[in-house]
Amino acid sequence: MISRRHILLGSGAALLSRPAPGQTVADWPHRPIRIVVPWPAGGPTDIYARALVKEIAAGISQPVVIDNRTGATGTIGVQHVARAPADGHTLLVANVTAMIGSVVALGDVVQFDPIRDFAPIGIFTESSSIIWANPRLGVRSFREFLDRARDSSRQRIAFGTTGSGSVSEQSVEQLAREFRLDLLKVPYRGTAPQLIDLVADHVQIGGADYPTASPHYREGRLVPLLVIGPQRLPELPDVPSFAEIGLTEPDFTVWNGFFAPAGTPPPTIERLEAALVTASRSETFRAVTNGNGNRAILLRGQDATARLARDLASRQAFARQGAASG
Structure with missing residues (x-):
């Protein structure tokens, strides 16, 4: 459940998303891009994010840096991006735990909505x-x-x-x-x-x-x-x-995805999607995201949003079942 306080915060973030005077969407990026990873360095999501940065930085005129913002099952980093200006300069690489599992487990403590507050650039790998x-x-x-x-x-x-x-x-x-x-x-x-x-x-x-x-x-x-x-x-x-x-529900498949704050201008999302597609075809990136238990995938737009919604509903049903049996 998302609180009224969160709705007000989301409204404020929408106001912040407007370009500064003299800047247009076409100027993107006009400063370094920060990709937030809500897990410590050395973990799987961090490894995927760093591989992604190597591939997309070559086609972008500004530096691309990783910002590991850890804690609270990934929610600290995710919430930071949800509240960031939607101008394409603060982005997120996160997994299903930080985006979905934490919301189900922590309830009202979580001050973001994984579907409403983010524009998926793409879900690019999954594993068991x-x-x-x-x-x-x-x-x-x-x-x-x-x-x-x-x-x-x-x-x-x-x-x-x-x-x-x-x-x-x-x-x-x-x-x-x-x-x-x-x-x-x-x-x-x-x-x-x-x-x-x-x-x-x-x-x-x-x-x-x-x-x-x-x-x-x-x-x-x-x-x-x-x-x-x-x-x-x-x-x-x-x-x-x-x-x-005999354990088939919920789906505990672990995916990792690339996200921008909701309200990020569509031309910026399109450029980020194109960078992700290019990265997904790179042998270097595929070596990290495919094989050894991983499966390289690419879900964009409505397909990525549908995956978030499906996993959220599945985990919520699992949590209700646990509460009923407890």
Whole structure:
């Protein structure tokens, strides 16, 4: 639910979006472009954003810089862009957790509307996260994990999350609900710090996509338990998916997208879309966003907005179900 205070803030942002005297939309960009990433440096969204910047900066006359504004499950960075002048100089690269999951989990605390307050430039990659275990937990499969988690004579298993509404949190909470597990939740500000503690055995399980966690997996520092999605990954053919254990809703696919504040002039959006299309065809960018558990996609305009609306409705239904069962 969006508060009246938020509606008033949104009206103020619309006034700020007008070009300064003497400037026109055709002048864009007339100062450095700041791309806000609401997660720490080194995490998957940050990696995608930096790859995108490399590709679009060549065709833009101003510097393009990354601004990591972290905290509150990504909402601090997202809210900053929602309130920014809609002139094409403050943009956002964010994932489904920051744009959708946080809104569902935090409710009125969140002062933005993911659909009304943003103009999608494009959703450009999606992936299925994986639930990983530290080898010291002593489990090598999901079934072994269930047996260990149900053993009340042993210490509770701690699971790392990247905040309220994140896939890592909601997926493990769904497991705990469906299989009646008593787990200890430990929140982090992003995937990168969560993985550090998972590898160090400060938490025993956690969620991360394959590209981010695979270096630790190849070195034997992580064990994959479950793919959080409808099907197995080619990179992990022996690891079952959520669908295989009977968990099909909601869709926990993780996407990353490129957004501008609502009200950004259409010619500016068109130029940004063209830059994203060019980037999506680049071998360098595709090497980061396709393969290793990722799928390069390109949803623009109404298609991107429809994806946001669908995921918002799905997560809201999941939250209502959890509240009813609790």
